[in-house]
Amino acid sequence: MDPNAVVETFRRTVTEHYVDFQGRCARREFWYYVLAYVVCYIILAIIQGIIGTSLLTGLFSLALLLPGLGISVRRLHDIDRSGWWLLIGVVPAVVGGLLSVLAFMSGSVGFGFALMALIWLACLAAFALLIYWYVQPGTAGSNQFGPAPAGA
Numbered sequence: 001m002d003p004n005a006v007v008e009t010f011r012r013t014v015t016e017h018y019v020d021f022q023g024r025c026a027r028r029e030f031w032y033y034v035l036a037y038v039v040c041y042i043i044l045a046i047i048q049g050i051i052g053t054s055l056l057t058g059l060f061s062l063a064l065l066l067p068g069l070g071i072s073v074r075r076l077h078d079i080d081r082s083g084w085w086l087l088i089g090v091v092p093a094v095v096g097g098l099l100s101v102l103a104f105m106s107g108s109v110g111f112g113f114a115l116m117a118l119i120w121l122a123c124l125a126a127f128a129l130l131i132y133w134y135v136q137p138g139t140a141g142s143n144q145f146g147p148a149p150a151g152a
Contacts, residue, residue: 005032006032006035007036009028009029009032009033009036010032010033010036013029013033013067013070013071014064014067017067017070017074018066018067018070019066019070020070020074021069021070021073021074021083022074022145022146023074023077023145023146023149024074024075024078024138024143024145024147024148025071025074025075025077025078025149026078026138026149026150027075027078027134027135027136027137029071029149030071030072030074030075031134033067033068033071037064040060041057041060041061044056044057044060045057069086072086072130072134073086075133075134076133077143077145077146078138078139078143078145078148078149079133079137079138079139080139080143080144080145081133085130086130088126088129088130089126089127089130092119092122092123092126093119093120093123095119096115096116096118096119096120096122096123097119099119100115100116100119
């Protein structure tokens with residue numbers, strides 16, 4: 001693995017594909033972006049701990065929210081899946097959170113905790129499925145989302 005390629009992939013994704021949800025993204029490009037993101041996040045977390053603030057990682061995550069969503073959608077496109085599959089973990093979390101609040105408000109604390117546990121298990125399974133899809137090889141040749149990415 002070439003560190004320069006990781007940095008270049010991260011730079012290109014953030015500058016040239018900031019809000020790009022069209023086309024496809026190769027597996028290598030996606031995982032290079034994730035690696036650079038995690039390394040930057042850890043460095044910022046260390047700096048944040050030294051200077052005693054909790055603002056740096058939050059701003060970093062907010063600034064890279066759209067590029068992260070874009071590259072995730074393009075990665076799903078590469079395996080011929082719609083980008084809407086990203087919501088597979090968000091929908092149960094939101095619905096379950098609302099149902100849990102209603103259960104707690106009605107006095108059903110035990111039911112609320114059981115419901116929350118089931119919802120978080122569903123979210124965990126959904127995110128595991130997304131990771132499984134992210135590691136799959138892309139569709140050979142063109143698919144409904146465009147031609148194969150360069151270098152795939």
